[in-house]
Amino acid sequence: MSYLTIDGSQGEGGGQVLRTALTLSILTQQCVELINIRAGRKKSGLLRQHLTCVLAAQEICGATTEGVELGSTRILFSPGQVKSGDYHYAIGTAGSTVLVCQTIFPVLALAKGNSTITFEGGTHNGMSPSLSFFEHSFLPLLKSMGVNGVVNIFSLGFYPAGGGKWQIKIEPTNKLAPIYLTEAGCNFAKLSQNCSVQALVSLLPENIGQREVDTAKKILNWPDALSEVQSVVTTGPGNSLQLGIKTDTHRNIFELVGELGVSAERVAKRAAGRVNKFIHAEAAVEEHLADQLLVPIALAGVGSFTTTKPSLHTTTNIEVIKLVLGVEIQTKQLSDVLWKVYLEK
Template identity: 30%
Template sequence: MADEDLVKRMQHLGMSPRSRNVRATLSTELLEIDGRTLEGGGQLLRLSLTLSALISRPVHISNIRGKRKPKPGLKAQHLACVQWLARACNTTVVGAEKGSTDLVFTPGKVNGNSPVYTKSITKAVWDSKVEIGTAGSTGLLLQAILPFILFSPPRSETGEAETVRLAVSGGTNVSGAPSYDYIANVLLPTLTSIGFPPVSASLEKRGWSSGRESIGSFTLLIPPRPPGALAAFKLCRQPNETSPQSPSMITAKLIAPPDLHQDFTDAVISFVAWRFGEKHTLFHRNLTIDCEASDSTAHLYLLITSTVTPPPSQPDVASYFLAADHLPERKIPPARQSKYVIDAVTRCVNELCALWTSGARADEHLRDQLVVFQALAEGRSEVFGGDGREISLHARTAEWVAKQMLGVRCQEDGIEGIGFGANCFDP
């Protein structure tokens, strides 16, 4: 893409090249990315494509998912990301087929709003949809698509950013991936804490990768963020903090056959009081338990979250959300399910308590999902992962991609972002 096209694209997104040397900071040359680097999985692909689409830089990704032996290459979920982002910026794509281990992604010229947005009959709302076609993870898919929407929303005829209603279908509860429940109760509230307007989520149907595979669906309503760059954010300890503040709320969610609900409830009440203190009870209204009936004995999932809300004396300190969850990789025989649920509650409560006592502001899964927002924010953003808890390979991979694509400086305690969307101009 020519530099002039890149400048026009940035202007449409609210980025003024007049006070930034765009040609010097964001190259339009083809960037080579080796998909075997570090974690060597799908995250590297998703983040590379998201940033490529946002800054209009062509990218060649070789050895896609090269460390996912014996089946590397694009799966349905990755292909859905490629196709949606390609349509979003009129991309020329080579290698977009199932099983492909080599992809060239060259963003094209977009006049006006992206083709992935369709004007709704609802005022100031645009519709978009993405369908995986299998029970592939919708939580992983959102890692590619949600940042693009948040930083490249559709605009009205007068240039004002407007809301996107995103319809998503695929797997909502998939082994080894963020669940719909994690997205709705951890990721989206965290995005609000770091400066985005609240994104609402509405589940229509669950989709499972375990047992009999099924395809689910949900909708996100994504309001536009304020003009300009996302301000740098800090999810880290406060000065002179000697111990973490007690959670203002602990929430336990179970999806399982109804005969397991009471066992789950009893276990949560007991273990939460043991690890977090006897004042965390249903009576004190700082513990909530939600049990949902699943449609199969093979479908079982639990998520336990803690919300820490700063006191009124710290209005500038953001709330933070910690979580631990569990989804069995294989079906549990009915006779063993009760003990299995109790053991899973024990593990999740222990893991959540360890996170909280370490002073962490994000679990390891959330931490790697926040890297893209750190890289695109203006200034130095910090996310503390807890005492004695090393940064995960996924997070290191995300930082590596951001450095290759954007030239950001990543250090152990923070990332200096580029300020994408800064210096808004008056159209």
């Protein structure tokens, strides 16, 4: 049996190498050997969240594996045939359920039948795309590519308590349609009509969220923006500020999770800074969504979008895709602040 060796220390050296490798291994039926897993992190190897990613990937295709345990820095993964159906994954910590989902979502999006997956764990931890991002930014674009994913949320889970629970129903497609997102998709001169400011607050004073909302609206000069402070019930205290810009195709979400010792005003200022950077570039896709669209575009075989300067996370993902699929997603700098990311036939 021949294994493709993938070095997990390359680029940003985090869990994205593992997740993309697992996804593409199943879709190409290529056996992979992952070494130096998460070597770029303070605590290397498989943590609970990453272990759940591997176990989920293993279950949906009946893979044969070796070395799959907590702390492991090397695994072997030999995929089998994909089986759509009902699945349930509980991380057991506040680790990101969204990243577990994004490991298997592209696979089940191209499966032969519908699937329903239930997740338990973290939904908003500040270190990874949140469930809000996944539902309102990522999934609408995947729907335009032919895949329908419907989310049902039972409870949210902030770091460090976790405790979130949600479900997604996936209606697959035979082939992903390409997307071309090279124009901004909204009128930045009249942005206040296409933006939103929302704060989620759980087991904390509601005025924290209100201060975040008020500060963000003032900094961005969004007096007419749709705004809301939403009280949610979670296992532990938490707060998430989400600034949204609606386009013709999707919503770009700029999110910061509140931290102990960081004022509401500081959280709002940081989030607004990301928004202003995006507005200045007049890009179509914000930085985190850019990273998540790479695998779908690679599977579609063609596509493009404009974004701000690609992160190390994004360039690493591009290299892993090239290694497994043999396709090269290109990046081209269009101005001081704008880049084009594209795949041509």
